[in-house]
Amino acid sequence: MFLPIVFLLYWFVFRSLRWQNLFVVAASYLFYGWWDWRFLILIAITTFCSFASGVWLEKCEGQRVRQKWISASNILLNLVILCIFKYYNFFGENLAELFSAFGMQLDWVTLDILLPVGISFYTFQALSYTIDVYQHKIKPTRDVVAFFAFISFFPQLVAGPIERATHLLPQFLAPRTFSYEKAVDGMRQILWGLFKKMVVADNCAVAVNLIFDEYQTLDGFNLFLGAIFFTFQIYGDFSGYSDIAIGTARLFGIQLMRNFNFPYFSRDIAEFWRRWHISLTTWFRDYIYIPLGGSRCGKWKVARNTLIIFLVSGFWHGANWTFICWGAFHALLFFPLFMLGKNRKYQDVVAKGRLLPSVKEACQMVFTFLLAVIGWIIFRAETIRQAWDYMICMVTKFHICMPEYGKKALVYILILLIVEWLQREKQFGLQLELKGMFRYRTVRWGIYYLLFIVSLVLAGQQEEFIYFQF
Amino acid sequence: MKKFLKTVCLFSLPLLLLGIGFEYSLRQIPNPFRFKRYLLEEKGEQIKTMIIGSSVVDYGIDPSSLPDSTYNLAVSGQWFRYNKAQLEKYIDSLPHLKNIIWGIAYQALWSDEYESGVFYQDSKQNENIAYYSIYMDISFDHHLIHRSELLSAGKICVEKWSKHYLQHEKTMCCNSLGLDHTYDLSEKEEDEKKWLNAIPRSIKMHTALDNEKAERIYQQNIQRMHAVAKLCHDRGVKLYLVIPPTYKKYYENVEEGQLQRMYLAIKEVADKWDHVSWYDYFKDNRFVEDDFHDGNHLTSDVGAVKFGNILRKDIFKE
Numbered sequence: 051m052f053l054p055i056v057f058l059l060y061w062f063v064f065r066s067l068r069w070q071n072l073f074v075v076a077a078s079y080l081f082y083g084w085w086d087w088r089f090l091i092l093i094a095i096t097t098f099c100s101f102a103s104g105v106w107l108e109k110c111e112g113q114r115v116r117q118k119w120i121s122a123s124n125i126l127l128n129l130v131i132l133c134i135f136k137y138y139n140f141f142g143e144n145l146a147e148l149f150s151a152f153g154m155q156l157d158w159v160t161l162d163i164l165l166p167v168g169i170s171f172y173t174f175q176a177l178s179y180t181i182d183v184y185q186h187k188i189k190p191t192r193d194v195v196a197f198f199a200f201i202s203f204f205p206q207l208v209a210g211p212i213e214r215a216t217h218l219l220p221q222f223l224a225p226r227t228f229s230y231e232k233a234v235d236g237m238r239q240i241l242w243g244l245f246k247k248m249v250v251a252d253n254c255a256v257a258v259n260l261i262f263d264e265y266q267t268l269d270g271f272n273l274f275l276g277a278i279f280f281t282f283q284i285y286g287d288f289s290g291y292s293d294i295a296i297g298t299a300r301l302f303g304i305q306l307m308r309n310f311n312f313p314y315f316s317r318d319i320a321e322f323w324r325r326w327h328i329s330l331t332t333w334f335r336d337y338i339y340i341p342l343g344g345s346r347c348g349k350w351k352v353a354r355n356t357l358i359i360f361l362v363s364g365f366w367h368g369a370n371w372t373f374i375c376w377g378a379f380h381a382l383l384f385f386p387l388f389m390l391g392k393n394r395k396y397q398d399v400v401a402k403g404r405l406l407p408s409v410k411e412a413c414q415m416v417f418t419f420l421l422a423v424i425g426w427i428i429f430r431a432e433t434i435r436q437a438w439d440y441m442i443c444m445v446t447k448f449h450i451c452m453p454e455y456g457k458k459a460l461v462y463i464l465i466l467l468i469v470e471w472l473q474r475e476k477q478f479g480l481q482l483e484l485k486g487m488f489r490y491r492t493v494r495w496g497i498y499y500l501l502f503i504v505s506l507v508l509a510g511q512q513e514e515f516i517y518f519q520f
Numbered sequence: 521m522k523k524f525l526k527t528v529c530l531f532s533l534p535l536l537l538l539g540i541g542f543e544y545s546l547r548q549i550p551n552p553f554r555f556k557r558y559l560l561e562e563k564g565e566q567i568k569t570m571i572i573g574s575s576v577v578d579y580g581i582d583p584s585s586l587p588d589s590t591y592n593l594a595v596s597g598q599w600f601r602y603n604k605a606q607l608e609k610y611i612d613s614l615p616h617l618k619n620i621i622w623g624i625a626y627q628a629l630w631s632d633e634y635e636s637g638v639f640y641q642d643s644k645q646n647e648n649i650a651y652y653s654i655y656m657d658i659s660f661d662h663h664l665i666h667r668s669e670l671l672s673a674g675k676i677c678v679e680k681w682s683k684h685y686l687q688h689e690k691t692m693c694c695n696s697l698g699l700d701h702t703y704d705l706s707e708k709e710e711d712e713k714k715w716l717n718a719i720p721r722s723i724k725m726h727t728a729l730d731n732e733k734a735e736r737i738y739q740q741n742i743q744r745m746h747a748v749a750k751l752c753h754d755r756g757v758k759l760y761l762v763i764p765p766t767y768k769k770y771y772e773n774v775e776e777g778q779l780q781r782m783y784l785a786i787k788e789v790a791d792k793w794d795h796v797s798w799y800d801y802f803k804d805n806r807f808v809e810d811d812f813h814d815g816n817h818l819t820s821d822v823g824a825v826k827f828g829n830i831l832r833k834d835i836f837k838e
């Protein structure tokens with residue numbers, strides 16, 4: 051009920067720009083406060099400090115040292131908040147473990163801290179503003195309401211896409227007009243996102259939970275399937291959320307950046323990373339990799355920079371060694387491509403203009419996909435030890451047999467793959483061009499009805515979006 | 521904008537009509553909730569002993585093994601909140617009620633239909649909340665989602681619909697005294713390895729997490745037990761708190777701390793009220809493999825009969 055009410059009020063009651071922005075802030079805070087109202091204070095602090103630092107940076111124009119201090123202070127403040135709420139216990143536990151090896155007990159270092167939903171997403175968005183203002187990529191805004199709307203815009207507040215101030219903030223500063231075509235396209239994207247989340251991800255989740263819980267008693271083939279299921283669970287879950295967020299934003303006349311570009315049709319791991327969680331990878335590229343020297347320095351420095359962004363990317367996902375290890379694993383896969391200068395080889399869509407890929411392309415895609423699957427085992431496991439054991443069991447006990455769990459999920463995955471393969475040159479799976487048989491409304495609506503009913507009827511057990519915890 | 525709203529309305533109308541039709545047809549399907557209400561309302565005059573609780577007794581105590589006029593009114597997945605609400609609603613329409621046997625599962629004291637985040641991968645039980653509201657007229661809120669089977673249960677109700685209308689299979693397996701035969705021996709997983717392997721998972725799902733919410737629910741459930749005890753006391757009804765048997769692999773692997781806290785809570789209630797007594801069969805080794813459908817549920821046609829006979833001897837001294 052939330053979305054229709056907000057949509058109608060937004061376009062019919064709050065018509066002026068300022069009122070619309072104010073309403074977006076109110077609706078977003080209501081949306082976020084629904085989980086835990088206490089964390090509204092946190093997001094308000096982050097937003098206000100970033101806004102104030104922007105204003106201050108403008109006042110200190112021409113005084114570069116002072117500007118440096120202002121932006122550094124705001125970045126530090128945001129990172130401290132993030133570290134306290136997300137990483138405090140991780141460091142505390144590791145410190146306690148280290149000291150216990152020397153016979154010293156440090157039980158007091160861990161605290162019972164709740165993780166605010168989406169803290170990494172909105173913190174990174176706020177950081178991007180401060181850095182962009184400091185680097186003169188954007189003029190600081192004095193419109194506090196628009197700025198609050200930019201940080202808290204509810205469709206992407208809790209799980210991205212992580213927007214840049216240069217892209218999103220101007221949209222809150224200019225009047226928005228309603229576009230029928232964009233709104234309809236947004237609805238299609240929401241529907242496709244719901245299908246990916248409710249049918250693919252939630253059904254895979256059931257099998258994944260069972261298989262990862264019982265991995266010691268299952269055979270290798272089922273463990274392999276478990277890893278495949280998680281590969282599609284996390285994709286359906288996260289890209290599904292992104293589709294819903296982007297589609298919803300379009301209903302409000304806002305264009306969010308693309309977050310996924312059919313990553314499992316990648317021909318190498320570098321291409322995978324250009325297609326997976328695009329808003330985060332480009333964030334790391336722009337704000338960490340390039341400032342460290344990017345690729346315009348010696349090979350070893352570039353290798354160091356690459357390793358850093360992969361490790362940070364892993365650590366961004368959560369306070370667990372498994373995420374760091376996952377990042378390191380991808381760095382290892384990336385290095386050979388980089389050293390051979392092949393990391394930018396595949397920029398276009400695979401098998402463009404053709405129905406099927408060549409044998410070489412198919413092999414490359416399967417190989418890249420399997421590497422990603424191994425990475426997801428590390429990501430999904432509770433500990434590195436469990437990930438290792440899982441992989442050992444998967445290899446040593448492998449023999450082809452009937453799947454124990456998730457037979458239906460395999461069918462849903464197949465449907466997803468077929469549709470996305472056919473639509474891989476589009477923005478999302480359900481983006482229809484009004485030509486051919488899709489010229490007819492009956493055909494289009496038939497597809498929407500089918501998808502809508504299928505999403506309800508075949509939905510798995512409701513699971514919270516995985517990326518909310520990040 | 522007008523065009524968009526018109527399109528959305530036009531698109532939604534058939535879905536709405538389909539939804540209403542589907543909801544109506546769902547409500548025509550027999551289900552245990554409606555049947556237990558029927559027993560309470562139509563057989564209320566006869567009921568002398570009633571069994572309440574969750575699935576561990578819904579499938580696990582055969583009322584025909586107990587003295588005459590015993591009815592099994594437990595509902596699968598029904599925790600203390602609704603145990604109490606159901607009793608409060610009907611106790612005054614049961615003039616001959618003398619005994620209540622309340623089956624308490626290992627996880628019951630930490631369970632609440634309205635809460636999640638207490639057990640591993642649990643979720644709010646919207647479908648059960650809706651069933652109580654629609655079929656038993658017991659509700660704690662006014663949410664639209666809890667007034668519709670379709671909205672609250674989604675996939676489950678489609679499966680139910682298909683089972684009833686397309687496959688013509690039973691959707692309700694209760695006998696005339698309320699014992700649910702869904703867990704008959706013939707329905708048990710044939711592969712011994714499979715059902716044994718499922719036990720550690722069940723235990724994981726039944727072990728309360730160590731968090732504030734779990735503690736709050738535990739305390740609330742103790743209060744609910746006291747409230748039920750008082751209700752029984754005021755009407756001269758004896759209350760028997762019964763902990764049903766579990767399979768060896770189950771009871772050997774449960775969290776001892778949680779088990780002891782369960783005993784502590786039950787003992788506290790039994791000590792406070794003279795008309796309340798408790799019986800513990802959790803680790804009873806008289807029950808063998810065929811008596812169990814899974815780690816913590818008895819088979820309805822074998823284990824439940826055996827358990828009923830044991831209860832008759834222990835409680836009613838017959």
